Amino acid sequence: MKQKTILPGQTIGILGGGQLGRMMAIAAKEMGYRVAVLDPTEDCPCAQVADTAIVAEYDDPEAAKKMAECADVVTYEFENVDVQTADYLQEHSYLPQGWHLLEITKDRLNEKAAIHEAGLPVVPYLPVRSQEELKAAIAEIGFPSVLKTTEGGYDGKGQYVLHSEKDLQEALPYIGKTPFELEKWLPFEKEISVIVVRSTTGETSVFPVAENIHRHNILHHTLVPARIPDALRKEATQHALHLAEALHLVGTLAVEMFVGTDGKVYVNETAPRPHNSGHFSINACDTSQFEQHIRAICGLPLGSTALLKPVIMVNILGEHVHPVLDKISLLSDAHLHLYGKDEARTGRKMGHLNILGDSVQDVIDKAERLG
Numbered sequence: 514m515k516q517k518t519i520l521p522g523q524t525i526g527i528l529g530g531g532q533l534g535r536m537m538a539i540a541a542k543e544m545g546y547r548v549a550v551l552d553p554t555e556d557c558p559c560a561q562v563a564d565t566a567i568v569a570e571y572d573d574p575e576a577a578k579k580m581a582e583c584a585d586v587v588t589y590e591f592e593n594v595d596v597q598t599a600d601y602l603q604e605h606s607y608l609p610q611g612w613h614l615l616e617i618t619k620d621r622l623n624e625k626a627a628i629h630e631a632g633l634p635v636v637p638y639l640p641v642r643s644q645e646e647l648k649a650a651i652a653e654i655g656f657p658s659v660l661k662t663t664e665g666g667y668d669g670k671g672q673y674v675l676h677s678e679k680d681l682q683e684a685l686p687y688i689g690k691t692p693f694e695l696e697k698w699l700p701f702e703k704e705i706s707v708i709v710v711r712s713t714t715g716e717t718s719v720f721p722v723a724e725n726i727h728r729h730n731i732l733h734h735t736l737v738p739a740r741i742p743d744a745l746r747k748e749a750t751q752h753a754l755h756l757a758e759a760l761h762l763v764g765t766l767a768v769e770m771f772v773g774t775d776g777k778v779y780v781n782e783t784a785p786r787p788h789n790s791g792h793f794s795i796n797a798c799d800t801s802q803f804e805q806h807i808r809a810i811c812g813l814p815l816g817s818t819a820l821l822k823p824v825i826m827v828n829i830l831g832e833h834v835h836p837v838l839d840k841i842s843l844l845s846d847a848h849l850h851l852y853g854k855d856e857a858r859t860g861r862k863m864g865h866l867n868i869l870g871d872s873v874q875d876v877i878d879k880a881e882r883l884g
């Protein structure tokens with residue numbers, strides 16, 4: 514595929530209209546691009562800020578055709594892009610990211626293998642596609658361990674933490690029906706992530722290492738700079754850059770890692786798109802992950818990712834919306850981002866807050882004052 518420069522005034526097509534698509538679109542609109550989005554929901558978060566909304570299923574061939582007609586470049590905000598749609602757009606439009614990375618990252622086994630082949634450390638894992646493989650995997654990896662579905666899992670869904678044989682009961686009915694992998698449970702100090710962006714021109718840039726704190730398997734907050742030794746910060750950054758090259762990245766890749774209690778950095782999983790743990794960059798970096806992504810797919814020079822100030826990013830889930838809005842008068846220190854979703858269901862990601870301060874402790878204190 515020939516590399517093109519897409520200039521402001523031209524149209525960026527986005528597959529998927531959730532919050533990631535919305536924030537890509539906002540960045541694109543600021544730069545003067547037009548935006549078209551494909552999503553089955555009419556008033557989805559991205560459609561609210563886009564110029565054109567194609568309301569259709571992701572596998573609707575007519576919708577792919579419409580997208581190819583109006584967009585000068587097409588990108589995606591999620592992993593489960595329909596293969597036929599991607600194929601069509603590759604042929605009839607400009608899809609500089611291709612979809613090879615989607616194919617790798619949507620299957621945990623493929624993804625782990627690719628990370629391992631790139632020479633990066635992963636926790637020991639084995640495939641579990643049958644009762645026999647389960648037995649063999651347990652014999653080799655033992656307990657504690659975690660059984661994960663290879664496809665479709667997110668926010669800890671499709672995972673079974675195993676301390677002993679008896680924890681297997683719940684998963685047993687699915688063994689052999691859905692493919693799993695068994696992973697050794699890694700005692701870790703910290704969960705961190707690095708967002709790396711690579712342009713169609715080959716230029717690469719990397720964001721500051723983020724420290725992620727999960728609650729109930731959902732990202733609760735992110736702290737930057739991560740509270741880890743500089744040597745590990747360097748190691749994590751190198752891992753992300755190395756993976757970007759090894760996977761021939763175009764666009765954005767989020768790399769989730771563990772800092773083990775053994776002092777080593779392990780790669781856990783990746784996502785080939787802007788990521789929740791990179792939302793801090795909207796207010797705390799020179800260039801946000803969303804603007805960088807747009808620059809990358811349009812072939813523009815990448816921006817500086819320098820951290821302007823320490824920051825905490827706090828996710829706002831459905832149950833938090835009213836408590837946060839009740840405290841609106843206390844939010845002078847915080848940048849509120851709500852995604853325009855109408856139904857505030859418990860656990861649904863509705864927005865986030867970025868709070869900047871003079872130190873990591875300062876931003877933690879500020880966040881605590883908000884409750």
Ligand code: ADP
Pocket residue numbers: 636659666667668669670696697698699700701704727730769781782
């Ligand atoms: P998801 O796609 O659901 O985000 P992850 O692999 O990131 O899946 O797992 C969710 C969370 O479970 C991680 O953020 C981490 O806290 C925990 N976890 C997953 N795998 C392991 C492991 N091998 N050792 C220790 N903790 C793990």
Ligand code: MG
Pocket residue numbers: 668769782
């Ligand atoms: Mg994860």
